[in-house]
Amino acid sequence: MEPVHEQLKSDQILDELKRRQRTKDVVDVEEERVKIVIFSSGGHRYAFYGNDIREILPSCEISWVPCLPEYLPGLINVRGDIESVIDIRHFLGEELNSKGKHLIAMAVKGDFHSGIMIDSIEDVVDVPVNTIHKPLATLSGVARDLVIGEIECAGAMVTLLDVEKLAAKISL
Amino acid sequence: MSEQPGAYLNLFLFSVGGVNFAVDAEQAEGMVPYAGEEDPDLFWAHEELGFGTTPVSYRTPTIITIRTAGAQPYRVIIDAMEDIAEFSRNDIRLFPGLLEPAALRNGMWGILLREGSLVLLVDFQRLIQKKRSHFSDTRQGR
Numbered sequence: 001m002e003p004v005h006e007q008l009k010s011d012q013i014l015d016e017l018k019r020r021q022r023t024k025d026v027v028d029v030e031e032e033r034v035k036i037v038i039f040s041s042g043g044h045r046y047a048f049y050g051n052d053i054r055e056i057l058p059s060c061e062i063s064w065v066p067c068l069p070e071y072l073p074g075l076i077n078v079r080g081d082i083e084s085v086i087d088i089r090h091f092l093g094e095e096l097n098s099k100g101k102h103l104i105a106m107a108v109k110g111d112f113h114s115g116i117m118i119d120s121i122e123d124v125v126d127v128p129v130n131t132i133h134k135p136l137a138t139l140s141g142v143a144r145d146l147v148i149g150e151i152e153c154a155g156a157m158v159t160l161l162d163v164e165k166l167a168a169k170i171s172l
Numbered sequence: 173m174s175e176q177p178g179a180y181l182n183l184f185l186f187s188v189g190g191v192n193f194a195v196d197a198e199q200a201e202g203m204v205p206y207a208g209e210e211d212p213d214l215f216w217a218h219e220e221l222g223f224g225t226t227p228v229s230y231r232t233p234t235i236i237t238i239r240t241a242g243a244q245p246y247r248v249i250i251d252a253m254e255d256i257a258e259f260s261r262n263d264i265r266l267f268p269g270l271l272e273p274a275a276l277r278n279g280m281w282g283i284l285l286r287e288g289s290l291v292l293l294v295d296f297q298r299l300i301q302k303k304r305s306h307f308s309d310t311r312q313g314r
Contacts, residue, residue, distance in 0.1 A: 063290040064191060067222025067278035068271060075268070075283070075290055082283050082290070084268040114270050172274035 031128040036151060038122040038158055039105065042094030045122055045158045047151060052163040054108045056121055059101035070096075072170070076104060076115055085115040091169055093142040112167040127151055132160060145169065179262070183284075184236070185255040185291065188217045189228035192291040194284065197256060199238050199296055206233035206249050217250045220299055222278040238296040246300040259284055264293065277302075 035050025057078065062085050064074040071090035076083050085104060089096055104115040132149040146169070148162035183194040184203075214235065218228040230251040238246040264282040267275045275281070275292075279299035284291040 065271065065275065065280070065292065066189075066191065066218070066224070066226070067274050067280070072271065075271070077285060077288075077290065080285070082265045082268060082285075084270045111269065114268065170270060172271065 031130070033126045033128050034132075035124065036127055036153075036158075036160070037105070037124050038153060039103075039118040040120050040122055041092060041118050042089055043119075044092070044094070045153075045156070046092070047153075047158050047160045048105065048107065048163060049160070050124060052107055052109045054106040054113075057104040057106060057115065059103060069172075072172075073117070078106070078115075083113065083115050085117060086166065086170065087117050088166070089117070091142060091146055091166060107163045107166075109163045109167065112163065114167075116166070123153065125153065127153075135159075180258045180260055181264075182256065182258050183293075184253060185257060185286075186234075186236075186250045186253045188221065188230075188251050189223060189226065192254075192286070192289055193217075193221075193250075193294050194259075194291050195236070195294050195296060201237040201239045201245075203234055203236050203253065206230075206235050211247070213244065214247045214249065217248050220248055220279065220296075221294065222274075236296075238300060240297065240300055242304065246296065248296060 036047045037050050037053045038045055038047045060076050062074040062076055071087050073085050073087050076085055102117040105118050107114055107116050132151050135147040135149055146161045146165045147159055149160040150157050151160055182197040184197050184200055185194045232252045233249050234253050235247050236250050240246050279294050280292045281295050282293040
């Protein structure tokens with residue numbers, strides 16, 4: 001009778017690790033992922049889809065234009081192209097008293113293109129689409145109209161905003 | 173490559189409340205210093221251009237008389253006539269689509285870049301046309 005060889009513990013662990021690795025590879029291949037740009041505004045964290053943000057501009061001079069509502073602080077010169085700027089704090093219900101420097105996220109979606117004032121960029125991450133949750137039905141406040149979902153990032157929920165919904169809010 | 177005739181615009185550059193504007197010199201019939209006169213047909217530029225409640229002070233108020241089709245002159249008080257310069261039409265930028273409707277309603281139709289600053293092009297004739305058609309509508313009760 002042949003001796004029964006017990007599987008070595010190390011082999012068991014290796015097998016387990018390899019099985020997990022294979023599963024992970026399959027998951028990586030199958031999961032649809034999207035790029036998310038996480039930013040802060042007024043001390044809160046929000047995000048846009050990365051596809052909707054063309055670039056992030058450092059703080060630059062905004063030329064005020066008369067006749068515009070307060071949420072449109074003016075124009076910027078982006079390498080010779082003149083672009084509008086939106087102060088998103090108006091739509092997020094945040095304090096407008098901060099006169100500090102802002103970055104400008106250049107948002108482009110369909111026919112809409114405009115700079116959006118933000119405080120800072122927190123992160124740019126790839127997340128599986130299925131980890132984007134629907135916005136809470138109980139979500140309240142002025143920001144609700146812009147929200148498209150919620151994602152978890154570094155243990156905290158981040159509100160995902162829709163550039164298209166922001167564009168729809170602006171009619172002059 | 174040579175420019176086509178009429179490819180340049182002669183512009184009067186002025187400022188109001190620290191904002192740089194320019195108007196086609198062809199629109200200006202005359203310019204005189206403002207001496208404090210009051211006239212219901214004399215308008216302050218900041219009121220005409222939609223400054224709203226933003227306080228504006230004028231350092232060197234000047235009356236610009238705009239050529240109009242009607243008999244009634246259109247006179248606007250601007251501040252600090254700064255320069256007269258020729259610009260190529262090709263250098264005129266459009267207002268971003270988001271802002272264009274509001275800009276046009278308030279007589280602003282284009283943008284120039286000059287020495288790193290933005291200059292807003294104003295069409296006073298567009299403004300007076302709108303103003304007079306509004307006045308006419310109001311009188312006819314429309």
